[in-house]
Amino acid sequence: MGNIFPRWTNLIAVKLLVCLGALGTCVIAVAWYSWTPKYTRVGYMPQQPIPFDHSLHSGQLGMDCRYCHTHVENSLHSNIPAAQVCWNCHGTGKVKSDSPKLEPLRQAMDENYENYTGEPIKWVQIHKTPDYAYFNHSVHVNRGVSCVECHGRVDEMAVVYHAEPLSMSWCLDCHRNPAENLRPLDQITNLDWVAEDLDKDQFYAELAGKTGAKAEELKAADEGKEWSRELIGAHLKEAWQIHPPQDCSACHR
Amino acid sequence: MRWFFLVLAIAMVATIYAIGPRGEKFSDPPFELFPDMDHQYKLRPQEPSEFFADGQAAQKPVSGTVPLGYSLPHAGNDGNTGSDLEYSSGDGYASTGQFGDNYGEGYPKEVELTPALVKRGQERYQVFCTPCHGDSGNGQGIVSKYWAIPPTANMLDARVSAMPEGQIFSTITHGKGLMGPYNGVIPVKDRWAIVSYVKSLQAASGN
Numbered sequence: 001m002g003n004i005f006p007r008w009t010n011l012i013a014v015k016l017l018v019c020l021g022a023l024g025t026c027v028i029a030v031a032w033y034s035w036t037p038k039y040t041r042v043g044y045m046p047q048q049p050i051p052f053d054h055s056l057h058s059g060q061l062g063m064d065c066r067y068c069h070t071h072v073e074n075s076l077h078s079n080i081p082a083a084q085v086c087w088n089c090h091g092t093g094k095v096k097s098d099s100p101k102l103e104p105l106r107q108a109m110d111e112n113y114e115n116y117t118g119e120p121i122k123w124v125q126i127h128k129t130p131d132y133a134y135f136n137h138s139v140h141v142n143r144g145v146s147c148v149e150c151h152g153r154v155d156e157m158a159v160v161y162h163a164e165p166l167s168m169s170w171c172l173d174c175h176r177n178p179a180e181n182l183r184p185l186d187q188i189t190n191l192d193w194v195a196e197d198l199d200k201d202q203f204y205a206e207l208a209g210k211t212g213a214k215a216e217e218l219k220a221a222d223e224g225k226e227w228s229r230e231l232i233g234a235h236l237k238e239a240w241q242i243h244p245p246q247d248c249s250a251c252h253r
Numbered sequence: 254m255r256w257f258f259l260v261l262a263i264a265m266v267a268t269i270y271a272i273g274p275r276g277e278k279f280s281d282p283p284f285e286l287f288p289d290m291d292h293q294y295k296l297r298p299q300e301p302s303e304f305f306a307d308g309q310a311a312q313k314p315v316s317g318t319v320p321l322g323y324s325l326p327h328a329g330n331d332g333n334t335g336s337d338l339e340y341s342s343g344d345g346y347a348s349t350g351q352f353g354d355n356y357g358e359g360y361p362k363e364v365e366l367t368p369a370l371v372k373r374g375q376e377r378y379q380v381f382c383t384p385c386h387g388d389s390g391n392g393q394g395i396v397s398k399y400w401a402i403p404p405t406a407n408m409l410d411a412r413v414s415a416m417p418e419g420q421i422f423s424t425i426t427h428g429k430g431l432m433g434p435y436n437g438v439i440p441v442k443d444r445w446a447i448v449s450y451v452k453s454l455q456a457a458s459g460n
Contacts, residue, residue: 019257026265034272035286045278061395064380070438077298081438088433089384095400120309125300131293161278186376 037165045161058155076136144182175244179233350419357419374450409458
């Protein structure tokens with residue numbers, strides 16, 4: 001009786017396993033790389049109805065973020081400005097008021113304009129937490145977390161894009177170790193702030209005011225330590241008693 | 254086997270080419286792998302809504318009603334509740350800067366002139382006023398460096414320095430000339446804080 005199976009079948013099981021393994025590895029590699037907010041959200045740069053240039057307004061003119069996003073310190077929602085705020089500077093007879101780029105603004109605000117509709121400008125939302133995640137802007141900006149930590153260098157963006165993943169693990173990274181992302185409250189909207197910008201004596205004096213310790217003692221205790229975001233943030237964390245919640249119900253309430 | 258790996262390699266290269274690197278700019282709404290409850294049927298701030306006729310989630314108060322905590326507008330009250338000092342339509346001095354048709358001198362009784370108020374005023378001034386009026390109040394803000402718009406008021410000159418507090422408050426509230434109204438973006442109390450800072454700028458300049 002001859003062999004039922006030809007010779008090439010000896011290795012077929014091994015070969016199949018190797019091929020399936022290689023295929024599976026490739027699929028997992030692609031998924032690992034691209035099925036995450038680092039890939040799906042970072043870089044989202046939709047076209048807005050008016051090509052508002054943050055690098056001009058915030059960067060070049062040095063306008064404060066809160067000129068337009070007025071309620072960020074008081075509200076869980078950081079508002080998109082009403083058309084009235086645009087109109088303060090770009091109304092009839094003011095800055096660039098006849099630019100074709102401002103067509104939607106004129107439609108919303110200029111009652112004498114032939115295409116006036118009174119409809120709000122339909123800005124496209126870029127940063128969005130899922131509806132089951134609670135996020136409060138005011139509690140962050142009032143405790144030393146700058147706009148830049150989540151939104152990137154908006155003052156350098158001609159067109160705003162999604163700069164950070166805003167994923168849950170990304171949130172938790174900071175909630176577990178917030179010190180390096182904290183800064184004094186008067187620098188919240190200064191997006192290019194670095195530790196070296198801070199006046200040491202003033203910082204320790206204000207810190208002493210908050211904690212009741214002596215400024216000289218605080219300064220002496222830090223002698224020899226590197227002057228860094230971590231050091232400043234560690235002090236602020238203690239002074240403000242910041243304990244970022246890490247339990248589920250903090251955000252999923 | 255050899256063929257399999259060749260095809261797999263080509264497929265991988267094609268996939269990597271198609272999906273591109275992380276952080277690449279794109280304009281379509283982000284792909285959601287599990288959109289489970291990301292978008293719930295609820296109203297969120299400043300979002301559109303199919304529920305209301307005007308298509309907006311945020312609704313204005315029904316006409317004839319007053320939001321909780323606010324006092325009735327123009328009903329002879331002086332508009333002094335806590336919320337009125339945020340965004341008020343009351344007709345008291347604190348919300349208008351006027352007694353009848355005249356601008357008032359000094360600060361309303363709800364607003365105490367303290368160093369903290371002036372400090373707050375400085376911060377708010379630098380957010381809202383600096384672009385046009387300049388850091389020092391001389392009307393040479395950065396806007397005047399770029400665009401030829403009619404000159405901005407120099408708040409240090411004799412004319413503005415002679416204005417009573419109520420008039421400066423009223424100007425912030427309603428705007429004047431090319432300046433638009435700021436009553437929608439600066440709460441009442443912050444407007445008084447800005448008045449106190451403007452007054453201190455004028456004092457520092459000797460007027």
